[in-house]
Amino acid sequence: MRFDVVIRVGTKLIxxxxxxxxLYVQLHGDYGPGGGFQAGVIAAGMVILVALxxxxxxxxxxxxxxxxxxxxxxxxxxxxxxxLVGMLYGQNFLDYSVxxxxxxxxxxxxxxxVEAGVLVTVSGTMLSMFYAFVERGR
Amino acid sequence: xxxxxxxxxxxxxxxxxxxxxxxxxxxxxxxxMIKKLIGLSIFQTSVYLLYITPAKIIxxxxxxxxxxxxxxxxxxxxxxxxxxxxxxxxTLALGLALVVRIKEAYGTVDxxxxxxxxxxx
Amino acid sequence: MALMTLLAIxxxxxxxxxxxxxxVILAGIYSFLMASVxxxxxxxxxxxTEASVGAGISTVVLLGTLHLTGGLELERxxxxxxxxxxxxxxxxxxxWGTLSLPxxxxxxxxxxxxxxxxxxxxSVEETNVPNVVTxxxxxxxxxxxxxxxxxxxxxGIGVMLLLRRxxxxxxxxxxxxxxxxxx
Numbered sequence: 001m002r003f004d005v006v007i008r009v010g011t012k013l014i015x016x017x018x019x020x021x022x023l024y025v026q027l028h029g030d031y032g033p034g035g036g037f038q039a040g041v042i043a044a045g046m047v048i049l050v051a052l053x054x055x056x057x058x059x060x061x062x063x064x065x066x067x068x069x070x071x072x073x074x075x076x077x078x079x080x081x082x083x084l085v086g087m088l089y090g091q092n093f094l095d096y097s098v099x100x101x102x103x104x105x106x107x108x109x110x111x112x113x114v115e116a117g118v119l120v121t122v123s124g125t126m127l128s129m130f131y132a133f134v135e136r137g138r
Numbered sequence: 139x140x141x142x143x144x145x146x147x148x149x150x151x152x153x154x155x156x157x158x159x160x161x162x163x164x165x166x167x168x169x170x171m172i173k174k175l176i177g178l179s180i181f182q183t184s185v186y187l188l189y190i191t192p193a194k195i196i197x198x199x200x201x202x203x204x205x206x207x208x209x210x211x212x213x214x215x216x217x218x219x220x221x222x223x224x225x226x227x228x229t230l231a232l233g234l235a236l237v238v239r240i241k242e243a244y245g246t247v248d249x250x251x252x253x254x255x256x257x258x259x
Numbered sequence: 260m261a262l263m264t265l266l267a268i269x270x271x272x273x274x275x276x277x278x279x280x281x282x283v284i285l286a287g288i289y290s291f292l293m294a295s296v297x298x299x300x301x302x303x304x305x306x307x308t309e310a311s312v313g314a315g316i317s318t319v320v321l322l323g324t325l326h327l328t329g330g331l332e333l334e335r336x337x338x339x340x341x342x343x344x345x346x347x348x349x350x351x352x353x354x355w356g357t358l359s360l361p362x363x364x365x366x367x368x369x370x371x372x373x374x375x376x377x378x379x380x381x382s383v384e385e386t387n388v389p390n391v392v393t394x395x396x397x398x399x400x401x402x403x404x405x406x407x408x409x410x411x412x413x414x415g416i417g418v419m420l421l422l423r424r425x426x427x428x429x430x431x432x433x434x435x436x437x438x439x440x441x442x
Contacts, residue, residue: 011359027360028392029393030390031308031388031389031390032202032390033200033303033304033373033392034304034307034391034393035304035393035396035397036310037221037223037308038308039221041308041311041312041315041316044316045311045315045437048316048319066311067309070375072412072415072416073412075412076405076409076412079152079404083401093402093406094401096398104385104387107385107387108386108387108388110398111273111386111388111393111394111397114382114397114401115397117408118397121408121411121412122408122411125412125414126227126316127230128415128418128419129364130320130323132419132421132423133231133234133235133238133323133324133327133422136238136422136424137327138301147362148357148358149263149363151354151360151362152266152357153263153266155353155354155357156270156350157266157270158266159349159350159353160270160274161270162346163274163342163346166346167339167342170277172321172325172328173279173282174280176282176283176321178275179286180270180286183289183309184299186293186297186305186309187293187296190297190302190305191300191363192360192361192363192366192370193300193301193302193370194301195301195364195366195371196365196366197366198301198366198389199301200301200302201301201390201391201392202303202391203382203383206330209366210379212375213304213350213375213378213379213391213395215302215328215370215390216302217395217396217403219302219305220305220308220392220396221396221403221404221407223308223312224308224312224407224411225410225411225414227262227313227316227320227370228410228414229410229414230317230320231418232417234321234323234324235328235422238328238422239421239422241328
Protein backbone atom coordinates (compact mmCIF):
# COMPACT_ATOMS: atom_id res chain seq x y z
CA MET A 1 0.00 0.00 0.00
CA ARG A 2 1.51 3.32 -1.12
CA PHE A 3 1.07 6.29 1.12
CA ASP A 4 0.33 9.68 -0.29
CA VAL A 5 3.13 12.25 0.01
CA VAL A 6 0.75 14.93 1.32
CA ILE A 7 -0.37 12.68 4.13
CA ARG A 8 3.19 11.70 5.00
CA VAL A 9 4.52 15.27 5.15
CA GLY A 10 1.40 16.50 6.90
CA THR A 11 1.68 13.78 9.52
CA LYS A 12 5.34 14.61 10.15
CA LEU A 13 4.45 18.26 10.65
CA ILE A 14 1.58 17.60 13.02
CA UNK A 15 3.11 14.83 15.18
CA UNK A 16 5.17 16.97 17.61
CA UNK A 17 2.21 19.26 18.17
CA UNK A 18 -0.07 16.35 19.03
CA UNK A 19 2.45 15.13 21.61
CA UNK A 20 2.89 18.66 22.95
CA UNK A 21 -0.89 19.01 23.22
CA UNK A 22 -1.10 15.72 25.11
CA LEU A 23 1.50 16.98 27.59
CA TYR A 24 -0.32 20.31 27.89
CA VAL A 25 -3.62 18.55 28.57
CA GLN A 26 -1.90 16.35 31.16
CA LEU A 27 0.00 19.04 33.07
CA HIS A 28 -2.56 21.82 32.67
CA GLY A 29 -5.37 19.53 33.83
CA ASP A 30 -5.42 21.32 37.19
CA TYR A 31 -6.32 24.67 35.64
CA GLY A 32 -8.24 23.85 32.49
CA PRO A 33 -10.16 20.96 31.02
CA GLY A 34 -8.01 17.85 30.80
CA GLY A 35 -6.26 15.21 32.84
CA GLY A 36 -4.75 11.78 32.63
CA PHE A 37 -7.59 10.07 30.74
CA GLN A 38 -7.70 12.61 27.88
CA ALA A 39 -3.93 13.01 27.64
CA GLY A 40 -3.41 9.25 27.54
CA VAL A 41 -5.86 8.87 24.68
CA ILE A 42 -4.32 11.76 22.72
CA ALA A 43 -0.80 10.34 23.15
CA ALA A 44 -2.02 6.92 21.99
CA GLY A 45 -3.73 8.65 19.06
CA MET A 46 -0.37 10.09 18.00
CA VAL A 47 1.20 6.63 17.75
CA ILE A 48 -1.88 5.30 15.93
CA LEU A 49 -1.49 8.15 13.40
CA VAL A 50 2.13 7.09 12.84
CA ALA A 51 0.95 3.51 12.30
CA LEU A 52 -1.73 4.57 9.82
CA UNK A 53 0.63 6.77 7.82
CA UNK A 54 4.00 4.98 7.89
CA UNK A 55 3.01 1.42 8.73
CA UNK A 56 2.97 -0.57 11.94
CA UNK A 57 6.72 -1.22 12.02
CA UNK A 58 7.51 2.49 12.21
CA UNK A 59 4.97 2.85 15.01
CA UNK A 60 6.66 0.05 16.94
CA UNK A 61 9.94 1.93 16.71
CA UNK A 62 8.27 4.98 18.24
CA UNK A 63 6.51 2.96 20.97
CA UNK A 64 7.95 -0.56 21.31
CA UNK A 65 5.35 -3.21 22.06
CA UNK A 66 7.16 -4.54 25.13
CA UNK A 67 7.27 -1.04 26.64
CA UNK A 68 3.61 -0.42 25.87
CA UNK A 69 2.57 -3.69 27.48
CA UNK A 70 4.58 -2.92 30.60
CA UNK A 71 2.95 0.50 30.83
CA UNK A 72 -0.47 -1.10 31.40
CA UNK A 73 0.23 -2.45 34.92
CA UNK A 74 2.82 0.25 35.69
CA UNK A 75 0.19 2.99 35.74
CA UNK A 76 -2.04 1.11 38.17
CA UNK A 77 1.01 0.53 40.37
CA UNK A 78 1.88 4.27 40.35
CA UNK A 79 -1.70 5.05 41.36
CA UNK A 80 -1.87 2.44 44.12
CA UNK A 81 1.69 3.26 45.26
CA UNK A 82 0.72 6.90 45.74
CA UNK A 83 -2.14 5.69 47.88
CA LEU A 84 0.14 3.38 49.87
CA VAL A 85 2.52 6.25 50.76
CA GLY A 86 -0.36 7.77 52.69
CA MET A 87 -0.83 4.48 54.57
CA LEU A 88 2.90 4.26 55.39
CA TYR A 89 2.67 7.64 57.13
CA GLY A 90 -0.26 6.43 59.19
CA GLN A 91 -3.02 8.17 57.23
CA ASN A 92 -5.82 6.72 55.13
CA PHE A 93 -5.23 5.02 51.79
CA LEU A 94 -5.06 7.69 49.04
CA ASP A 95 -4.68 10.53 51.56
CA TYR A 96 -2.20 12.82 49.80
CA SER A 97 -1.68 15.32 52.60
CA VAL A 98 1.49 13.47 53.73
CA UNK A 99 3.32 14.17 50.46
CA UNK A 100 4.51 17.62 51.53
CA UNK A 101 4.75 20.01 54.45
CA UNK A 102 1.64 22.08 53.62
CA UNK A 103 -1.60 20.26 53.01
CA UNK A 104 -3.03 22.02 49.90
CA UNK A 105 0.16 21.88 47.83
CA UNK A 106 0.82 18.31 49.00
CA UNK A 107 -2.61 17.29 47.79
CA UNK A 108 -1.95 19.03 44.47
CA UNK A 109 1.25 16.97 44.16
CA UNK A 110 -0.70 13.82 44.91
CA UNK A 111 -3.23 14.69 42.20
CA UNK A 112 -0.39 15.15 39.69
CA UNK A 113 1.12 11.76 40.59
CA VAL A 114 -2.21 9.99 40.33
CA GLU A 115 -2.95 11.63 36.99
CA ALA A 116 0.45 10.44 35.75
CA GLY A 117 -0.51 6.90 36.72
CA VAL A 118 -3.80 7.23 34.85
CA LEU A 119 -1.96 8.59 31.79
CA VAL A 120 0.45 5.66 31.72
CA THR A 121 -2.28 3.03 32.05
CA VAL A 122 -4.71 4.59 29.57
CA SER A 123 -2.18 5.23 26.81
CA GLY A 124 -0.58 1.81 27.36
CA THR A 125 -3.93 0.03 27.22
CA MET A 126 -5.19 1.85 24.13
CA LEU A 127 -1.94 1.19 22.25
CA SER A 128 -1.67 -2.45 23.20
CA MET A 129 -5.30 -2.97 22.13
CA PHE A 130 -4.48 -1.33 18.79
CA TYR A 131 -1.37 -3.49 18.37
CA ALA A 132 -3.35 -6.62 19.26
CA PHE A 133 -5.95 -5.92 16.55
CA VAL A 134 -3.26 -5.14 13.98
CA GLU A 135 -1.25 -8.29 14.80
CA ARG A 136 -4.37 -10.40 14.42
CA GLY A 137 -5.02 -8.98 10.96
CA ARG A 138 -1.67 -9.98 9.49
CA UNK B 139 -49.96 25.33 26.20
CA UNK B 140 -48.69 23.90 29.45
CA UNK B 141 -48.00 20.56 27.77
CA UNK B 142 -45.70 22.28 25.25
CA UNK B 143 -43.83 24.00 28.07
CA UNK B 144 -43.34 20.74 29.96
CA UNK B 145 -42.15 19.10 26.73
CA UNK B 146 -39.62 21.90 26.09
CA UNK B 147 -38.32 21.72 29.66
CA UNK B 148 -37.80 17.98 29.35
CA UNK B 149 -36.68 17.90 25.72
CA UNK B 150 -33.18 16.69 26.62
CA UNK B 151 -34.62 13.77 28.56
CA UNK B 152 -36.92 12.86 25.68
CA UNK B 153 -33.98 12.76 23.23
CA UNK B 154 -31.94 10.80 25.77
CA UNK B 155 -34.68 8.19 26.01
CA UNK B 156 -35.01 8.11 22.22
CA UNK B 157 -31.27 7.37 21.88
CA UNK B 158 -31.50 4.77 24.63
CA UNK B 159 -34.38 3.00 22.90
CA UNK B 160 -32.65 3.16 19.51
CA UNK B 161 -29.63 1.42 21.06
CA UNK B 162 -31.89 -1.16 22.72
CA UNK B 163 -33.72 -1.76 19.42
CA UNK B 164 -30.44 -2.40 17.60
CA UNK B 165 -29.37 -4.85 20.30
CA UNK B 166 -32.68 -6.75 20.12
CA UNK B 167 -33.57 -6.66 16.43
CA UNK B 168 -30.25 -6.80 14.58
CA UNK B 169 -28.31 -10.02 14.26
CA UNK B 170 -24.85 -8.74 13.38
CA MET B 171 -22.67 -8.71 16.48
CA ILE B 172 -20.68 -5.60 15.52
CA LYS B 173 -23.95 -3.73 14.99
CA LYS B 174 -25.13 -4.98 18.37
CA LEU B 175 -21.99 -3.60 20.05
CA ILE B 176 -22.48 -0.22 18.34
CA GLY B 177 -26.07 -0.24 19.59
CA LEU B 178 -24.80 -0.99 23.06
CA SER B 179 -22.42 1.97 22.91
CA ILE B 180 -25.27 4.24 21.73
CA PHE B 181 -27.21 3.11 24.78
CA GLN B 182 -24.13 3.93 26.87
CA THR B 183 -23.74 7.45 25.45
CA SER B 184 -27.41 8.13 26.16
CA VAL B 185 -26.68 7.33 29.80
CA TYR B 186 -23.89 9.95 29.69
CA LEU B 187 -26.49 12.48 28.59
CA LEU B 188 -28.86 11.33 31.31
CA TYR B 189 -26.16 12.11 33.91
CA ILE B 190 -24.86 15.37 32.42
CA THR B 191 -28.23 16.99 31.66
CA PRO B 192 -29.38 17.54 35.25
CA ALA B 193 -25.93 18.86 36.20
CA LYS B 194 -26.38 21.92 33.97
CA ILE B 195 -27.58 25.16 35.54
CA ILE B 196 -28.86 27.80 33.12
CA UNK B 197 -26.59 30.82 33.56
CA UNK B 198 -23.86 28.70 35.09
CA UNK B 199 -20.47 27.91 33.63
CA UNK B 200 -18.05 24.98 33.48
CA UNK B 201 -16.78 23.93 36.93
CA UNK B 202 -13.34 25.57 36.67
CA UNK B 203 -13.17 28.05 39.50
CA UNK B 204 -12.45 31.68 38.68
CA UNK B 205 -13.25 34.87 40.60
CA UNK B 206 -15.16 36.19 37.60
CA UNK B 207 -17.95 33.61 37.95
CA UNK B 208 -20.39 32.74 40.69
CA UNK B 209 -22.57 29.90 39.38
CA UNK B 210 -21.04 26.61 38.28
CA UNK B 211 -22.52 23.41 36.95
CA UNK B 212 -22.40 20.36 39.19
CA UNK B 213 -18.94 18.72 38.84
CA UNK B 214 -19.81 15.33 40.32
CA UNK B 215 -21.66 13.79 37.32
CA UNK B 216 -18.85 15.05 35.07
CA UNK B 217 -16.31 13.03 37.05
CA UNK B 218 -18.42 9.87 36.99
CA UNK B 219 -19.05 10.07 33.24
CA UNK B 220 -15.47 11.01 32.38
CA UNK B 221 -14.17 7.75 33.75
CA UNK B 222 -17.16 5.85 32.35
CA UNK B 223 -16.32 6.95 28.78
CA UNK B 224 -12.78 5.56 28.91
CA UNK B 225 -13.96 2.36 30.60
CA UNK B 226 -16.67 2.16 27.93
CA UNK B 227 -14.18 2.11 25.07
CA UNK B 228 -12.02 -0.44 26.88
CA THR B 229 -14.98 -2.79 27.29
CA LEU B 230 -16.08 -2.12 23.69
CA ALA B 231 -12.64 -3.26 22.52
CA LEU B 232 -12.95 -6.36 24.71
CA GLY B 233 -16.31 -7.17 23.10
CA LEU B 234 -14.88 -6.63 19.62
CA ALA B 235 -11.99 -8.95 20.44
CA LEU B 236 -14.56 -11.61 21.37
CA VAL B 237 -16.35 -10.98 18.06
CA VAL B 238 -13.07 -11.52 16.19
CA ARG B 239 -12.59 -14.84 17.94
CA ILE B 240 -16.20 -15.85 17.18
CA LYS B 241 -15.61 -15.01 13.51
CA GLU B 242 -12.53 -17.23 13.48
CA ALA B 243 -14.34 -20.10 15.18
CA TYR B 244 -17.65 -19.96 13.26
CA GLY B 245 -16.79 -18.08 10.06
CA THR B 246 -19.61 -15.59 10.62
CA VAL B 247 -20.63 -12.81 12.98
CA ASP B 248 -24.37 -13.18 12.45
CA UNK B 249 -26.29 -14.45 15.44
CA UNK B 250 -28.80 -16.66 13.54
CA UNK B 251 -26.06 -18.40 11.53
CA UNK B 252 -24.11 -19.08 14.72
CA UNK B 253 -27.18 -20.63 16.34
CA UNK B 254 -27.78 -22.69 13.19
CA UNK B 255 -24.22 -23.99 13.27
CA UNK B 256 -24.56 -24.81 16.96
CA UNK B 257 -27.73 -26.75 16.16
CA UNK B 258 -25.95 -28.88 13.54
CA UNK B 259 -23.45 -30.26 16.01
CA MET C 260 -31.81 21.70 21.11
CA ALA C 261 -30.89 21.63 17.42
CA LEU C 262 -27.83 19.55 18.31
CA MET C 263 -29.99 17.08 20.21
CA THR C 264 -32.28 16.72 17.19
CA LEU C 265 -29.23 16.11 14.96
CA LEU C 266 -28.13 13.40 17.39
CA ALA C 267 -31.51 11.70 17.05
CA ILE C 268 -31.32 11.90 13.23
CA UNK C 269 -27.82 10.37 13.22
CA UNK C 270 -29.09 7.54 15.39
CA UNK C 271 -31.91 6.79 12.95
CA UNK C 272 -29.31 6.68 10.16
CA UNK C 273 -27.21 4.24 12.21
CA UNK C 274 -30.22 1.97 12.76
CA UNK C 275 -31.12 1.94 9.06
CA UNK C 276 -27.62 1.65 7.57
CA UNK C 277 -26.70 -1.91 6.53
CA UNK C 278 -23.12 -1.26 5.43
CA UNK C 279 -21.08 -1.59 8.61
CA UNK C 280 -18.36 0.72 7.29
CA UNK C 281 -20.97 3.44 6.98
CA UNK C 282 -22.22 2.63 10.46
CA VAL C 283 -18.75 3.14 11.93
CA ILE C 284 -18.33 6.52 10.21
CA LEU C 285 -21.81 7.55 11.39
CA ALA C 286 -20.82 6.49 14.91
CA GLY C 287 -17.85 8.88 14.65
CA ILE C 288 -20.17 11.71 13.59
CA TYR C 289 -22.46 10.78 16.47
CA SER C 290 -19.55 11.06 18.91
CA PHE C 291 -18.57 14.52 17.68
CA LEU C 292 -22.20 15.68 17.95
CA MET C 293 -22.32 14.23 21.45
CA ALA C 294 -19.13 16.15 22.33
CA SER C 295 -20.70 19.40 21.07
CA VAL C 296 -23.81 18.75 23.16
CA UNK C 297 -21.63 18.13 26.21
CA UNK C 298 -19.80 21.45 25.69
CA UNK C 299 -23.16 23.22 25.56
CA UNK C 300 -24.04 21.46 28.83
CA UNK C 301 -20.84 22.90 30.44
CA UNK C 302 -19.10 19.50 30.73
CA UNK C 303 -15.85 20.50 29.00
CA UNK C 304 -13.72 17.68 30.44
CA UNK C 305 -16.27 15.08 29.43
CA UNK C 306 -16.61 16.60 25.96
CA UNK C 307 -12.85 16.42 25.46
CA THR C 308 -12.83 12.76 26.48
CA GLU C 309 -15.79 11.92 24.27
CA ALA C 310 -14.22 13.63 21.24
CA SER C 311 -10.87 11.87 21.64
CA VAL C 312 -12.16 8.47 22.78
CA GLY C 313 -15.50 8.12 21.00
CA ALA C 314 -14.50 9.61 17.66
CA GLY C 315 -10.85 8.58 17.76
CA ILE C 316 -10.00 5.34 19.51
CA SER C 317 -13.32 3.51 19.17
CA THR C 318 -13.50 4.30 15.42
CA VAL C 319 -9.99 2.88 14.98
CA VAL C 320 -10.82 -0.25 16.98
CA LEU C 321 -14.11 -0.76 15.09
CA LEU C 322 -12.37 -0.38 11.73
CA GLY C 323 -9.74 -2.88 12.85
CA THR C 324 -12.51 -5.36 13.67
CA LEU C 325 -14.23 -4.76 10.32
CA HIS C 326 -10.93 -5.50 8.62
CA LEU C 327 -10.89 -8.86 10.40
CA THR C 328 -14.56 -9.80 10.00
CA GLY C 329 -15.91 -8.18 6.85
CA GLY C 330 -18.30 -5.28 6.55
CA LEU C 331 -21.78 -6.22 5.32
CA GLU C 332 -24.77 -6.91 7.52
CA LEU C 333 -27.11 -9.58 6.23
CA GLU C 334 -30.66 -8.77 5.20
CA ARG C 335 -32.77 -10.89 7.42
CA UNK C 336 -36.40 -11.93 7.32
CA UNK C 337 -36.77 -11.52 11.08
CA UNK C 338 -39.94 -9.71 12.06
CA UNK C 339 -39.27 -6.29 13.61
CA UNK C 340 -42.69 -5.87 15.15
CA UNK C 341 -42.13 -7.45 18.56
CA UNK C 342 -38.86 -5.60 19.32
CA UNK C 343 -40.43 -2.35 18.14
CA UNK C 344 -43.44 -2.89 20.40
CA UNK C 345 -41.36 -3.73 23.47
CA UNK C 346 -39.02 -0.80 22.86
CA UNK C 347 -41.97 1.58 22.48
CA UNK C 348 -43.47 0.30 25.74
CA UNK C 349 -40.23 0.83 27.66
CA UNK C 350 -39.87 4.28 26.09
CA UNK C 351 -43.37 5.28 27.17
CA UNK C 352 -42.69 4.18 30.75
CA UNK C 353 -39.37 6.08 30.82
CA UNK C 354 -40.87 9.30 29.40
CA TRP C 355 -43.65 9.09 31.97
CA GLY C 356 -40.93 8.77 34.61
CA THR C 357 -38.92 11.77 33.41
CA LEU C 358 -41.96 14.06 33.53
CA SER C 359 -41.59 14.26 37.30
CA LEU C 360 -37.89 15.20 37.08
CA PRO C 361 -37.08 18.85 37.76
CA UNK C 362 -37.09 21.01 34.59
CA UNK C 363 -33.85 21.43 32.65
CA UNK C 364 -31.32 23.89 34.09
CA UNK C 365 -32.96 24.84 37.38
CA UNK C 366 -30.49 25.75 40.13
CA UNK C 367 -32.54 24.39 43.06
CA UNK C 368 -32.87 20.82 41.78
CA UNK C 369 -32.03 18.15 44.41
CA UNK C 370 -28.83 17.17 42.55
CA UNK C 371 -27.28 20.58 43.37
CA UNK C 372 -28.06 20.35 47.09
CA UNK C 373 -25.91 17.39 48.08
CA UNK C 374 -22.07 17.31 48.15
CA UNK C 375 -21.49 19.41 45.02
CA UNK C 376 -21.57 22.84 46.74
CA UNK C 377 -18.96 21.66 49.22
CA UNK C 378 -16.64 20.56 46.41
CA UNK C 379 -17.09 23.91 44.67
CA UNK C 380 -16.41 25.90 47.86
CA UNK C 381 -13.50 23.99 49.34
CA SER C 382 -11.57 22.55 46.42
CA VAL C 383 -9.17 25.49 45.86
CA GLU C 384 -8.67 25.94 49.61
CA GLU C 385 -7.90 22.25 50.18
CA THR C 386 -6.08 21.19 47.02
CA ASN C 387 -4.94 24.34 45.12
CA VAL C 388 -6.70 22.98 42.03
CA PRO C 389 -9.21 25.32 40.36
CA ASN C 390 -10.55 22.67 37.99
CA VAL C 391 -13.02 21.04 40.35
CA VAL C 392 -13.49 18.03 38.05
CA THR C 393 -9.80 17.13 38.38
CA UNK C 394 -9.85 17.68 42.15
CA UNK C 395 -12.88 15.43 42.64
CA UNK C 396 -11.55 12.84 40.17
CA UNK C 397 -8.11 12.40 41.71
CA UNK C 398 -8.56 13.44 45.32
CA UNK C 399 -12.09 13.31 46.77
CA UNK C 400 -13.11 10.28 44.74
CA UNK C 401 -9.67 8.70 44.35
CA UNK C 402 -10.91 5.21 45.19
CA UNK C 403 -13.41 5.45 42.35
CA UNK C 404 -10.74 6.44 39.85
CA UNK C 405 -8.39 3.72 41.08
CA UNK C 406 -11.16 1.21 40.45
CA UNK C 407 -11.81 2.57 36.96
CA UNK C 408 -8.09 2.40 36.16
CA UNK C 409 -8.07 -1.22 37.31
CA UNK C 410 -11.04 -1.93 35.01
CA UNK C 411 -9.18 -0.44 32.03
CA UNK C 412 -6.13 -2.50 32.98
CA UNK C 413 -8.22 -5.68 33.13
CA UNK C 414 -9.95 -4.99 29.81
CA GLY C 415 -6.59 -4.33 28.16
CA ILE C 416 -5.18 -7.60 29.48
CA GLY C 417 -8.32 -9.38 28.26
CA VAL C 418 -7.99 -8.01 24.73
CA MET C 419 -4.32 -8.93 24.57
CA LEU C 420 -5.03 -12.49 25.76
CA LEU C 421 -7.94 -12.96 23.33
CA LEU C 422 -6.12 -11.70 20.26
CA ARG C 423 -2.62 -13.04 20.91
CA ARG C 424 -1.34 -15.53 18.37
CA UNK C 425 -0.56 -18.82 20.09
CA UNK C 426 3.02 -20.02 19.72
CA UNK C 427 3.59 -23.73 19.47
CA UNK C 428 0.34 -25.26 20.67
CA UNK C 429 -2.02 -25.33 17.72
CA UNK C 430 -4.69 -27.77 16.73
CA UNK C 431 -3.65 -29.87 13.73
CA UNK C 432 -6.59 -28.68 11.62
CA UNK C 433 -5.24 -25.16 11.74
CA UNK C 434 -7.96 -23.69 13.93
CA UNK C 435 -6.45 -21.00 16.08
CA UNK C 436 -6.24 -22.37 19.58
CA UNK C 437 -3.92 -20.51 21.83
CA UNK C 438 -5.58 -20.88 25.18
CA UNK C 439 -2.94 -21.16 27.82
CA UNK C 440 -0.01 -21.16 25.43
CA UNK C 441 3.02 -19.84 27.24
CA UNK C 442 4.67 -16.85 25.68
